[in-house]
Each structure stands twice: as structure tokens, then as C-alpha cells.
Amino acid sequence: MSAVxxxxxxxxxxxxCSIFQTAYNPTSIRxxxxxxxARLRGPSMVNYYPVQLSxxxxxxxxxxxxxxxxQEQERVEDVEARKARGKGTPRKARSKDESRRTKRRR
Incomplete structure (x- = not known):
């Protein structure tokens, strides 16, 4: 009996590996x-949770x-109340002169 x-x-x-279409990895690298x-999990997760209609x-x-x-009506009222107190979102600058960054650099 001789060794191969x-x-x-x-x-x-x-x-x-070429016949059975598997990866040839002789050094066992990860x-x-x-x-x-592995089977993708996303589609089955989407099907599991029911669609909630708002x-x-x-x-x-x-x-x-x-x-x-x-909920939307309450949100709009809250935004209006914040604007009345001066806590609303800042206005968008229309030009570079109105920008806060240019004012800070001067």
C-alpha cells in the first residue's frame, strides 16, 4: 500500500470543486x-409584519x-406654537450674505 x-x-x-461548483480553498482562509x-432574511421579515395603514x-x-x-393636527399646532415662541426652524439663506457662516468669519 503506497501513500498518495x-x-x-x-x-x-x-x-x-470544479465539478460540484464549490469554492476551492486549500489554505482554509475565511x-x-x-x-x-445563506437564504436572505429580508423578504420573509417583510412578509411577517402586517402592513399598517395610516x-x-x-x-x-x-x-x-x-x-x-x-396626530398630524397636533403636530401642526405644536409647530405653530414653537414658531410663536421663536423656537421654529431658522430661515433658509437666499444669498451668501445672509448665511450664518459668512457672518461668523467676518
């Missing part, structure tokens, strides 16, 4: 192939149906 040469075994492994071959989307789909979106 390591080079012959390497050739056999390479041929086996390649991440296990994770790349009031604003329902109003867009059915314009004749008069529904009041209390």
Missing part, C-alpha cells in the same frame, strides 16, 4: 461563503372619505 502524494490530493480536490450562501395614506387612497388625522 499530497500534490495529487490537491489536484483531486481542485477537480472535485471567505464568508457560508453567509453568502390615516394620511387612507385619505390619499379615498379622498371622499373625510377622516381627521389627530
Amino acid at each position: 502524494a499530497p500534490s495529487r490530493l490537491a489536484l483531486l480536490t481542485r477537480l472535485r 471567505t464568508g461563503a457560508k453567509y453568502l450562501r 390615516i394620511s395614506e387612507a385619505r390619499k387612497m379615498f379622498p371622499k372619505f373625510d377622516a381627521i388625522d389627530f
Whole structure:
């Protein structure tokens, strides 16, 4: 019984990988192939959670149906109250002279 040469075994492994379409990795370096071959989780997660229809989307789909979106109404009132107290968003600069950055550099 004679032993098979390591080079012959390497050739056999390479041929086996080409036949069965697997990755030839003689040095056992981590390649991440296990994770790349794994089934994608995203589609099944999307199917698991039900689609929640909001009031604003329902109003867009059915314009004749008069529904009041209390959350949106409360948000608008809060924004108006903040603006009245001077806590609203800053105005957008129309030119470079109105920009806060140029005022800070001078």
C-alpha cells in the first residue's frame, strides 16, 4: 500500500470543486461563503409584519372619505406654537450674505 502524494490530493480536490461548483480553498482562509450562501432574511421579515395603514395614506387612497388625522393636527399646532415662541426652524439663506457662516468669519 503506497501513500498518495499530497500534490495529487490537491489536484483531486481542485477537480472535485470544479465539478460540484464549490469554492476551492486549500489554505482554509475565511471567505464568508457560508453567509453568502445563506437564504436572505429580508423578504420573509417583510412578509411577517402586517402592513399598517395610516390615516394620511387612507385619505390619499379615498379622498371622499373625510377622516381627521389627530396626530398630524397636533403636530401642526405644536409647530405653530414653537414658531410663536421663536423656537421654529431658522430661515433658509437666499444669498451668501445672509448665511450664518459668512457672518461668523467676518
